Amino acid sequence: MSGRMARFREWLKKPVGIGTMAAVAVLSAGGALAAWGTFSVVIEKTNSLEFCISCHSMQATVFQEYKKSPHFSNASGVRAICSDCHVPKEFGPKMVAKVMAVKDLWHTALGTIDTPEKFEQNRLHLAKTVWAKMEATDSRECRSCHKQDAMDIHKQTPKAATVMAKGLERGETCISCHKGIAHKLPDMSSGYRTLLTDIKTAAPSASGSAKTLYAIETTPFHAERPSGEAGKGDGSVFPLTHVKVLERDGDLLKVELSGWVQEGVKRLLVAAKGRRIFELSMTEKLAGTVTLGEAESDPDTGLSWQTGTVAGWVKASAFTADEAGLSAYGAEMASAACGACHSQPQPGHYPANQWMGIIKDMKDGTALTAEDLRFLQSYYQLRAKDMVAHGG
Known part of the structure; x- marks a missing residue:
């Protein structure tokens, strides 16, 4: 064993010949070129339209929408494929995008969007993720084809030219105005309606013993505690109006509202002097119970305003502390x-x-x-x- 080690050390001490160095250099260069060529082929292959739509989830949904868009068929005959819009051209950002795309393989394995029904359930989230990415990069991929300095907006329709000119003046990015240009827009209401459902569901626990609550939606306001079916009430509290809780009685609350009343327009309580931010509309009867403060003039309009405070009853379910x-x-x-x-x-x-x-x-x-x-x-x-x- 020691003899073998000695011979190995002797071999290491021998000078390397020029021929050996040249052979190593040629083999290294050849290997590097082969590796780079293979890498380039793989990148180009994964950028192709055929690769992008090879997944059933893409073929059955967004590809069908894309085929109906101007990016697929247009008067000029120039076609933009998936990678033109979703993969950066610069090497660094392109490699980052390829690494991030691994999560697509993971979700494909999980079956997150493997049916049209699942895709629709996730469409809003998917769209917002792409829009946010495009906004963060100033629509970089859009601008790889669409050059602002090459754009003659006067060849657009008058309405489009006006909107485009204003957008360019404000420095807006392409995706700000062109959502849905290649794919169907998601149901934009699904996001906020889900949030509203969550707020209403959590309202009882969120309110707890809080002294200040906020109106979730327009709701009746009663001068006296209602019995049985509450009905229309003596007024309407408008969304986001904050109230002070005076008393809790089952599913009813006695609350106090404070705001401003314009002199001569006593049936409307607003959030600030001179500003028509509606808090409470009132019947003549309810308006007569409002406690008014000293009149003040609004310097912007010259109108006279008074602070106003009124108490009444509302449904607890229409309010939250959240x-x-x-x-x-x-x-x-x-x-x-x-x-x-x-x-x-x-x-x-x-x-x-x-x-x-x-x-x-x-x-x-x-x-x-x-x-x-x-x-x-x-x-x-x-x-x-x-x-x-x-x-x-």
């Missing part, structure tokens, strides 16, 4: 209603009263119900730029 949950619900609804067609506007962009007109003008382009619109209006108004400055 303010954060309601905020998340409003944000999800805003994203679904406003972010599906264009970049989602931030509440602080406009004053509270202007939001009323904006939502009224845009409502016909959404699938929101009247109750959804009331909630969304309150959500935006309470976060408006003059409410932030006002301390709202």
Whole structure:
């Protein structure tokens, strides 16, 4: 054994000949080229349309939608395939995308979306994940084909040109306005409706013994404790209005609301002076029970306002202490209603009263119900730029 080790050490001490070095260099270079060639072939193969749609879950769903889109068939005859939109061109980001794609194999093995029904259940989550990635990279893959400096927006329809010009001026990214360009849009309402169901289910436990609660939806307000069927009541509390709990009696609450009343318009309580953020609409009878403060002039409008406080009864199930949950619900609804067609506007962009007109003008382009619109209006108004400055 020691003899073998000695011979091995002697072999290591021998100088390496030029021929040996050249052979090693050639073999190494050849091996590297072969490895790189194999690697390149694998990357190109996994970027092909045939590879992308080889999964049944892709073939039966998004591929069928893609075939009906301008990316598949158009006047110019230029076809964008899956990898053009979903895989970066630069080497580094491309390798990151390939590594991240391993999770697709994992979910394929799990059967997460292996039927059209399962796919539809997950469509909103899948779409939002892709949209978020595109927004984070400023729609990098879109811009690999669509160059802003090569775009002649005047060749578009007048409406499209106007929208495009405004989007470019604001620095919006492609996916802000072009969701659903290659695939069917998901049911955008499913996200916020699930959140609403969760909030309502958790409302009793979330409220507990909390002294301050928030209206989940428009709900009747009664001057006296109702017995039996509550009916319409003496007024309506609007979504996101906060109340102070005075008494709990089974599924009913006696609460106190505070806000502002415009002099001469005593049947409407609003959240802030000079701002039409509705908290409570009242019958003449209920309005007569409001405790009013000293009149104050609104410097912006010159109108006279008074603080107002009123007590009454409401259903406990229509209120929750989960303010954060309601905020998340409003944000999800805003994203679904406003972010599906264009970049989602931030509440602080406009004053509270202007939001009323904006939502009224845009409502016909959404699938929101009247109750959804009331909630969304309150959500935006309470976060408006003059409410932030006002301390709202």
